[in-house]
Amino acid sequence: MAINKSTYKDYVVTHVYERLQKGELNPGDQVLESHLATELGLSRAPIREALQQLVGDGLLTYKPQIGNFVAALSPKEIIDAYVTRGLLEGFAVAEALEDFIEEDLEDLEDYCLLMEKHARRGKQKELIEIGTEFHQLLFNKSNNIQLIEYTQRLSHKLHLLFYKHWASLYTPEEIRDRHQELVCVLRSKERPLVEQALREHYNETGQKVARLYEDNEEGE
Amino acid sequence: MAINKSTYKDYVVTHVYERLQKGELNPGDQVLESHLATELGLSRAPIREALQQLVGDGLLTYKPQIGNFVAALSPKEIIDAYVTRGLLEGFAVAEALEDFIEEDLEDLEDYCLLMEKHARRGKQKELIEIGTEFHQLLFNKSNNIQLIEYTQRLSHKLHLLFYKHWASLYTPEEIRDRHQELVCVLRSKERPLVEQALREHYNETGQKVARLYEDNEEGE
DNA sequence: CGAATGTCGAATGTCGACATCTGCGGAGAA
DNA sequence: TTCTCCGCAGATGTCGACATTCGACATTCG
Structure with a gap:
């Protein structure tokens, strides 16, 4: 994996990229914060930051109070x-x-x-x-x-x-x-x-x- | 302003917009999380989320371990x-x-x-x-x-x-x-x-x- | 006197816990 | 049986505290 430059956020982002590439995450799937947190041994804070960045990039869509989902484009x-x-x-x-x-x-x-x-x-x-x-x-x-x-x-x-x-x-x-x-x-x-x-x-x-x-x- | 749909994040974003429009925040200025937090009576968590969104929109630039700054375009x-x-x-x-x-x-x-x-x-x-x-x-x-x-x-x-x-x-x-x-x-x-x-x-x-x-x- | 270095304060990065909300499922009544 | 309501997990939203890192000032040595 890439060098862990400074923060965990980029590490999480990279991890989600890989999950997407491997097909373990598919359009419409919900991305659970707590799941990623335990999976990577981190707290939810850096996870949330990473997910927010992915939303900004258009890879995830965010529904308030519900969660983040892999973008399912029409x-x-x-x-x-x-x-x-x-x-x-x-x-x-x-x-x-x-x-x-x-x-x-x-x-x-x-x-x-x-x-x-x-x-x-x-x-x-x-x-x-x-x-x-x-x-x-x-x-x-x-x-x-x-x-x-x-x-x-x-x-x-x-x-x-x-x-x-x-x-x-x-x-x-x-x-x-x-x-x-x-x-x-x-x-x-x-x-x-x-x-x-x-x-x-x-x-x-x-x-x-x-x-x-x-x-x-x-x-x- | 717009209705405060669900979370504090949008509220913070709007607040920063207003600060920018009023000229209270100028290109190059650092945007302190703790300052905004006390100013709005919130914890730093929703502040950080809002700032991240602003970075995604290109209004702020983010320097790891240092902070967020109002974008100063050349x-x-x-x-x-x-x-x-x-x-x-x-x-x-x-x-x-x-x-x-x-x-x-x-x-x-x-x-x-x-x-x-x-x-x-x-x-x-x-x-x-x-x-x-x-x-x-x-x-x-x-x-x-x-x-x-x-x-x-x-x-x-x-x-x-x-x-x-x-x-x-x-x-x-x-x-x-x-x-x-x-x-x-x-x-x-x-x-x-x-x-x-x-x-x-x-x-x-x-x-x-x-x-x-x-x-x-x-x-x- | 100037430059390198040690130390301190402050801001960010991260954590674990609590609060709030959503969706589901079961119990009860018509 | 079926509809409604209530309550229960489990998810997100928020909080306060601790750890780590950066920048600046003060100190010391050449």
Whole structure:
């Protein structure tokens, strides 16, 4: 696990991340403070702080006097989140368009091939890791702190809530082509094209993920 | 103020908002838990929860083992925040372009005139109120929950940190014209134009606000 | 006299206990 | 039998106290 920098809060946050990734916590589940407290050998204070941070990140929803629950996004909310992600990343990349040098683009192309390879071999974990790094390379070129913060948050939220589906959405060829096309558009250095391409990249994925959750209607 | 729904946390948050609006809390100031606790007659627990939420909203910055401070944005960060605001609101409006009916546009034009009037008479509070409502009308037409959440948050942050300058940035005529132009572009129903107009609307303001903070270099 | 160091006060981090509220389940009456 | 009401766990909300860490002042040595 990560180094225990200063407080227990980050440790608890990390722990919940892992529980989410392992699928031990699923959308709609209640996250009990006392349970986490005994599990980690802490009091409820640092647990509560960690949960509050997770609520701020959108991973949990908080109902006063009742508790915290793993976010259960409706199909519409899933699409909304992905659309917003596309908007943010598209703009971030467009703003930093001039900073992408040939070397960066070649690295990105390498990632495309790597993703295809991992997808073919069913190495889901590696596939997702490379995919995440691909997009991090993109929006981290921006030097707009505010923009990066929001993009990072949203990226994190989508990652933890939906990463488990990512390997089943596209065929290995599609994965490669979709990302390869982004690199091509980047090469063109045409700002509007870049923004549009990234928006559609995420719109498409959002639609697909949302379709997986079509039945579960838990509106309020 | 809003109804005190259930817990003290929201009460504390509201209290800090008011302190910020009254100028009793300024960028860089440390926000002491114990001070707030005695001031409100509460223990530190609900205070800490409220402060954490404010950190999540970007109004405070948190330094482990040291404390919470009112966010002191550098000029660059101010510009970044406004640019991001323009991006979000521009997209939100563009997405809901078809939902703006003539009546909405006329309401918006009324607001333009009202803003000019209040500005002329030095009614700062009313001016800001109408200005906020103007932009709320814009982005609240969107039905993208995720987008609205981020826009709302950022709007709130900028409001509390910089609203005090808003009346001194533009002349009454400029205020009217700037917003009138937004309505005109809205009328054109041209998506790219609308996005671009709102981006520039906020870019301009961001530049102006940032200039006010050019001296205060408090890097870390 | 200036700089490094020891010590003290204060603020945050954490804890365990109590107060309050929610939801469930059983007992009793129509 | 079924509906209603009451009371009981168990969860969150809040509190006061202790532990730990940071910053500043005072002291001491070069």
